[in-house]
Amino acid sequence: MLERAHILVCGGTGCTSGNSKKIFTEFERILKDNKLDGEVKLIMTGCFGLCARGPIVVVYPDGTFYQHVKPSDVEEIVVEHILKGRPVERLLNKEKDEDGSVKPFNETAFYKSQHRLVLRNCGVINPENIDEYLAYDGYLAYQKAVTEMTPQEVIDVIKASGLRGRGGGGFPTGTKWQFARNSVSDKKFVVCNADEGDPGAFMDRSVLEGDPHSVIEAMMIAGYAIGADQGYIYVRAEYPIAVSRLQIAIAQALEYGILGDNAMGLGHKFNIELRLGAGAFVCGEETALLNSTEGKRGEPRQRPPFPAVKGLFGKPTLINNVETYANITSIILKGADWFASMGTEKSKGTKVFALGGKIHNTGLVEIPMGTTLRTIIEEIGGGIPNGKKFKAAQTGGPSGGCIPASLIDTPIDYDNLIAIGSMMGSGGLIVMDEDNCMVDIAKFFLEFTVDESCGKCTPCRVGNKRLYEMLDKVTKGEATMEDLDEMEALCHYIKENSLCGLGQTAPNPVLSTLRYFKDEYIAHVRDKKCPAGVCKALVSYEIDPALCVGCGLCKRGCPVGAISGEIRQVHVIDPKKCIKCGACIAACRKNAIKK
């Protein structure tokens, strides 16, 4: 290292929205003003994972982790830390060692139990500079595959590693590559599924933003293994930063002769084209994605034939998820045994989760398969804020289910999650506390699927709509116990009769909440109560006369004038006028208002 320090500024989506670009340009300016621009290297990186504490700045060689940095803090960091060698205390992570010194960030609870394999370069290199990727063993795996291995040997290594698809289904990746290789055709394609449809998840986005070349390299390796010379990356249009980083990465790889007619001068051709989605969840389903990549309506196709036999433009096509590809180069370089040494018997390696919802450390975490939910929530996630109780975790998005608190010690892998009625999904992990109503959550997901059903087949189009209406009745206190039974039967009907994965999994959130939170459904139906106080039709607001001091704050806060009372007298809410907006609860300093 020629420079005496490196300053890394997070350029991930979370931090960018917190103005990290401005922080970066401030550093440029102030380093220059202090004539430090030759001595200190400034790097814009991808996501560090701890987005909730963003914008993040990390200073090396010491690894000081600054959080919630503002452009106005930059001068102090340069003057105090870089020039005088004194870290800026007030911007540090507050976690201390026993001896009272601040912990280096990779030893804090959030990072300690993680194992960053897929995310190895995120927050480390500048994703817009191919030289940095090359300096971290970039494109060595492709070179190794082409010069030292036959295509079949590449596939054998992937098979032996036990890698399974990270897009949700968990299908063995090596086997899929084998199918694509076995198909005989004059033309084949390699496709990357970067549609990341699970609402509330952003693993793939962070990989593309932080380390786009790792995906490009893996697609090249796949092309060599199955005999394809053209790749497509289908990426959501909602991800502008990821799109632009991919464009830059592809252009640089072309310029360096890494992509192209004679890729890396090793005698094989490989090119990659980007295709943008346009806001349709079903396009994450692989056959719908192929239709959309061809520029058509993104409706699923009947399977079989599977894409490996007849895919894009009717040709054999290998389609994998972003995170699946992001594992490939390490497996080629370090070997199948190394990869298979991590994880559980049938789920190898690591999994990236987007940890969100009611949890302290929201962000991106990568853990070895088999880590328990407890470790993720209590250690890495730092527990539930505001002293609330953990109620459930949702995985698998609209196709998945809720894991109740009683199963918090379940080791997370593909098969365990299926066994408890959820699924791995692509990696969304949403934590819920006692203030979340499980019926409402089920309804939320159903509304999503009803909205996103492509309408091609009736069980999904009509069935889910009916299911949604029944849930709506439950949340309004209008359902009967018979309706609950009917709901369950309808769930099974939809699952068995829908054409594609969207319809086949859409009832899962309902089934899993019925399984673990039946009492909550019953409370809505029989007692006409929403225990969490979420379902508006079933809550009523009341002022506790014993606690009210008659300050009048609630009265002023109420938008519809539903509260009356003289000053220093107990106030009352008129339930007929009350619109249940909750403004009074927020206004009252005495916690006198209950729902």
Next chain:
Amino acid sequence: MSKEIIGTPQQYEQFCQVLEELKSVPGPVMKAMQSAQDIYGYLPIEVQSKIASTFGVSLEEVYGIATFYSQFNLNPKGKYTIGICLGTACYVKGSGAILDKFKEKLGISPGETTADRKFTLDATRCIGCCGLAPVLTVGGEVFGNLTVDDVDRILARYND
């Protein structure tokens, strides 16, 4: 097909250039529509029929694609589009109530534009800033860690 130019001459020139470039690309229709929307802000029917005739598909097919995907607009949008994230992470942290407040303030539902064409309201899916949930976007700007009380402040910012 009329020879009339669509939109301003600059827009039309750009549009024709895109169509020309895409003639050599396999499966070009959606790409053409995306570029056209970038140029015009929405997809007027004239634009759709020009895309159809250029690539030898029916207008119905182009229209079918336009209505299938939520990001294609058949009508012009307001000056500012307010997109409230209803992704799971944002929803469990109360973005539903924030949407309700915007609906009440602007008097429109998601997908609609105010009569003065100033604001369009959108309910969006996860935009990948879940760490800051609940979030919304106005144009390209992201606002995070919102509460219902922030709604007035945000509207005021765009009150020009």
